[in-house]
Structures are given as C-alpha cells and as structure tokens.
Amino acid sequence: MTTRPSIALQPSIRPTPSRGPSWAVPAALILLSLIPVIAGASRMTELVGGAAITPQNARFFASPVPVVVHIVSVTIYSLLGAFQFLPALRGRRGWHRLAGGILIPAGLFAALSGLWMSAFYPLPDGDADVPVRLLFGSAMLVSIVLGVTAVRRRDYVRHGAWMTRGYAIGVAAGTQALVILPWMLLVGTPDELTRALLMTAAWVINLAVAEYFIRRRARLSSRTHRPAGRSVRTAAVVSR
Template sequence: MNDVSGENRAGRVFAPRKPGNGRAAGELSAGSAKAGWRAPAGLIALSAVPMVAGALRLGELAGGAEVTADNARFFAQPLPIVAHIFGVSVYCVLGAFQFAPGLRRRRPGWHRVAGRLLVPSGLVAALTGLWMSLFYDLPAHDGELLLVFRLVFGVAMAVALVLGFAAIRRRDVARHRAWMIRAYAIGSAAGTQVLTNVPWMLFFGMPGETPRAWLVGAGWVINLAVAERVIRARPGS
C-alpha cells in the first residue's frame, strides 16, 4: 500500500494520478479527429457549386432542353462534356478524402484504392477539358486569353498526374504527394473561380473577356499557391 508521498514499500515511486486525465485525452483525441475532417469537408464544399452546375447541365442534356447559343456545342457533341462532368465530380469528391490523415491511418489500403480511381478520373477531367477548349466553339463571353489559360492549366494537371503516378511507382512518396496535391489544386479550381468572379459581378456586373480571363486564371493561381504552402509545410507526410 502506498504512503502519502507516493512511495510504496518496494521503494518505487508512483506519480499521483491527476483527476480527469483520461477524459481530457479523449476530448483531445476527438478534437483532433474532427480537425482532421475539416480539409475534406472544406474541399467538398468548395466544389459544390460547380458540381451542381454540372448536374444541371447533365439534366439539360438528358431532358432535351431548348438549344441556345450557350449550349449548342454541348448538344452537338455531348460525350466530352458528360465525361468531363463525371470525371471532375469523382476526382474532386474522392480526392478530398485523401486529405483526411485519420482515414489514411485507420485504413491504409484506402489511399491506394482511391488513387487507382483518382488518376484515371483526373486524366479524363483534364483531357476532356483540353478537348473542349480546342474543338468546341469559343463561347461568346470567353476570349483567346482564357483559352490559353485553360490549355496551360489543363496540360499542367495532366502532367502532374502522370508525374505523381510515376513517382509512386518508384516509391518516391514525397514527390508523389507533391505532384498529386498540385494536380488536385488545378482540378478543383472551379470552386475558387466562383469566389473570384462573384465579388467582381456584385460590384461591377458581368466581367468582359479580359477581366473574366484574369478572374478565372486567379482561381488556378490561388489554388496552386495554397498547394505549394501545404507541400512545404509537411514535405515528408
């Protein structure tokens, strides 16, 4: 039996137990678990508006809506836009869960299985985006500068996915992580582009060709800047 000082008869000293330690540790663990889901939840929320727009476009095509100057190119060749919407939606939602560290720790096989779906869906999104940029008629509210931005970032996303896949085949986890984060930043930029366009529209109305190009381009740049910060903050994780 221990005496008041915490020393028993064998001479071993026991630190007195602090009340509430178990509960505090449980609360800390629960708080960390919740914090680990903030990134996936935020990324899915960011992608919600463009995914809803994509769903409405699919409904328009499936329901035989009236053909207008804005949607005529989609009715003329629906396969690229349908594949693009499905590819982007799978890529953005599934990719968001790759940013949940607790899920990777509890289910290590999840990351690999999801990756086998993410790479092809991301490539479908990037390549169909490039195809539409090159072969669909240029929309009336777009210009050549925005076309160039779409081609540059579409190619960059496809290249990042290929480099990320090649890196993990070499067991180079750090480079794989960096390239896949960059690819996701480009692929999920549509949500950020909503945020860059809305303030302009509220204060100045619909942007012209050049302002629209820079506002859309800013979405990609912002996402890539955040991606680089994430990569450098935890380079080996």
C-alpha cells in the same frame, strides 16, 4: 564494489499530435467542389431532359460526349479526392491504393476532356481564356502523370506533392466562382480579358494554397524523422 553505469536513453523528439480538426480541410474541399458538381448536374439535366438549345449550350448538344465525360470524371475526382486529405484515411494503405486507383483515371479523363473542350468547343463569350484553360489543363495532366511516375519509383513525398498540385488545379472551378461572383456583384459582368484574368487568379490561388500545404507537410515530416543523435538525452546512474 563498483558496477557498470546503466545508461537510459530517452529521445527528446516525440510524434507531434495533429492540431485542429482533421475534417476541416476535406470538408472545405467538399464544399468548394459542390459548386462545379451542382453546375455539372444542372448541365447533365439539360442534356438528358432536352432543354431548349441556346447559344450558351449549343456546343454541348452538338457534341455531348466530352462534356458528359468531364462532368462525371470531375465529380468523382473532386469529391473522392477530398477524402485523401483526411489523415485517418490517407494513412490506411488499402484505402489510399483503392481511392488512387479511381482518382488517377478520373483525373486524367477530367484533364483530357477539359483540354478537348477548350480546344474544339466554340465559346459564345469569346476565346480570351482558351490559352489559360489549355495551360492549366496541361499542368493538371502533367502533375498527375508525374505523381504516378513518382509512386512507381516509391518516391511517396513527390507523389503526394504532384497529386496535390493536380487536385488543386482540378477543383479550381469552385474557386473561380468565388472570385468571379464578387466581381460581378461589385463591378459588373467582366469582359473577356477580365474574365480570363479572374480565372487565372483562381488557379494561382489554389496552387499557392497547395504549395503551402506541401511545404508544411515536408517541414512536419522532417521534424518527425530528424536524426536523434544530438537530441537524445543520456542519463548515467553510477552506483558504487
């Protein structure tokens, strides 16, 4: 007596468990964001408390609205945005949409107010870094717009990539402090050109790290969704 072979299909690809602590990246981003957040809070205290006007802060007292908008929007964008890198929250549709509805306008306000200040605030330390500020401020604005365009097309991969780039630019003030401070301790106060180069280096570092995570996420995603045709093990049991 012969029966038909029974075939058991066992896929060889299983979801790869996440490695490392899931809070490591958000925690690092929050710590990095605390540098500009604390500096912004100090600036707000000066404006509200009526601090003495100096050459360093005169432009803020002369036109306080842009800097207040920038401080508030950057604070929301940097701190709330860090939680978008937490897989447990990012995977929740409700959370991601709610947070995105706050982050997108906050990021746009942060970029636009930063561009306005770069273009119209007189800088007491020179204007060598103005072109760099305008370049990366524009890049942040374009990244967020492209991220929104991608999600409207349901292209979630590009959406995540562009929003990651925009966030990397937006939190570069913290990296700038980490780059400029060692220079000041080891070399001294940088001149205009050196300061502009150090600020540029901080933005480049952030974007390089962002690209690393974007490509890493793409590789992991391609492994998870790889076609199972060649990786399916077939076991045939024939009983007679």
